[in-house]
Amino acid sequence: MKSKVLITGMAGLLGSNFSRYLLKQGYDVVGIDDFSGGYKENLPKEVKCSNINLGELEAVESFFKTEKPEYVYHFAAYAAEGLSPFIRRYNYINNLICSSNLITSAINHNVRKFIFTSSMATYGAENIPPFTEDMQPKPIDPYGIAKYAVEMDLKLAHDQFGLNYSIIRPHNIIGCYQNIWDRYRNVIGIWIRKIIHHEPISIFGDGMQKRAFSDVKYYYKPFEQLMTSYNGEIFNLGADQEQTILEAAKTVQKCAADFGYKPEIQHYEPRHEAKIAFCNHDKAKRLLNFVDGTDFNQTIHDMFEWALTQPDRPVKSIDYEISKNIYSYWK
Numbered sequence: 001m002k003s004k005v006l007i008t009g010m011a012g013l014l015g016s017n018f019s020r021y022l023l024k025q026g027y028d029v030v031g032i033d034d035f036s037g038g039y040k041e042n043l044p045k046e047v048k049c050s051n052i053n054l055g056e057l058e059a060v061e062s063f064f065k066t067e068k069p070e071y072v073y074h075f076a077a078y079a080a081e082g083l084s085p086f087i088r089r090y091n092y093i094n095n096l097i098c099s100s101n102l103i104t105s106a107i108n109h110n111v112r113k114f115i116f117t118s119s120m121a122t123y124g125a126e127n128i129p130p131f132t133e134d135m136q137p138k139p140i141d142p143y144g145i146a147k148y149a150v151e152m153d154l155k156l157a158h159d160q161f162g163l164n165y166s167i168i169r170p171h172n173i174i175g176c177y178q179n180i181w182d183r184y185r186n187v188i189g190i191w192i193r194k195i196i197h198h199e200p201i202s203i204f205g206d207g208m209q210k211r212a213f214s215d216v217k218y219y220y221k222p223f224e225q226l227m228t229s230y231n232g233e234i235f236n237l238g239a240d241q242e243q244t245i246l247e248a249a250k251t252v253q254k255c256a257a258d259f260g261y262k263p264e265i266q267h268y269e270p271r272h273e274a275k276i277a278f279c280n281h282d283k284a285k286r287l288l289n290f291v292d293g294t295d296f297n298q299t300i301h302d303m304f305e306w307a308l309t310q311p312d313r314p315v316k317s318i319d320y321e322i323s324k325n326i327y328s329y330w331k
């Protein structure tokens, strides 16, 4: 048996997929998830995933005492970037305080390496894409601020306590097990859910925002490599091929037709977001042999097929801490 690896957020998109990969490679995998944004049904059957909210430091400490993970992949978060200004407290607790609790336990229990999924959101709107890892982060929303704060906290944890870490800044990952029942995040998932419910594909603004989507399966190998290399380094990971949201919507529309759906595209008021956001991945290609082979059509097709096997879950809504200036479609 290889090393013992903890994956937080195991019931989510990255956690459920990557844990399956690690199991196949022979690792001893354990998980933590509070199922606030992921589902028990997503978990690989052979894995123990403890229902713990990372906000509870005592529970996290007790988990580490019992399980003694050697490596930690910290994926748990509430990644609703556009919503984060309206749920500031929830955002900072879930994305910053929870991470700091996990870092505390990783220090206390001598974890060998801590791998953290930050976000492209750290770059913000002032940096000009394609973003490179050496750019000064200038996040424009509480989600990006929380991610950047955790990055800085990790550096301190290394400098003061010797905690080894690597940071990944992914963007727009897609694949099966993505939460499609949350109306605040995961644009492709939202569209697929809406289509299955015979609702139009929703676009905020004119759809000229540019994004690059990548299939989750291309992340596994570079993630695994980071377990034992590149301490203190930051890597962008994701697709090179950016497209407009409108183009993406048209592809999803075409794919929907293969499954017998004929959705229309509907435009709503624009929201506060970076218009054009994509990354340069040269560093990951050079050092991690990262190759993004995403076939957007195929991944959408796979997601559709998977979504059609899923129960008709209720759509998640959340109590806003600030309702001022909330977009009409979220009222």
Ligand SMILES: NC(=O)c1ccc[n+]([C@@H]2O[C@H](COP(=O)([O-])OP(=O)(O)OC[C@H]3O[C@@H](n4cnc5c(N)ncnc54)[C@H](O)[C@@H]3O)[C@@H](O)[C@H]2O)c1
Pocket: 008, 009, 010, 011, 012, 013, 014, 015, 032, 033, 034, 035, 036, 037, 038, 039, 052, 053, 054, 055, 074, 075, 076, 077, 078, 079, 094, 098, 117, 118, 119, 120, 169, 170, 171, 172, 173, 174, 178, 179
């Ligand atoms: N998916 C993307 O496109 C993307 C892009 C950039 C960064 N990221 C980051 O990658 C990570 C994984 O993303 P994902 O798409 O798999 O997200 P996800 O929402 O599918 O999974 C996150 C999981 O974390 C769990 N969780 C949330 N808060 C928790 C808490 N307080 N305690 C315990 N568990 C908790 C949720 O229940 C969920 O299962 C996140 O940190 C996210 O910010 C994702």
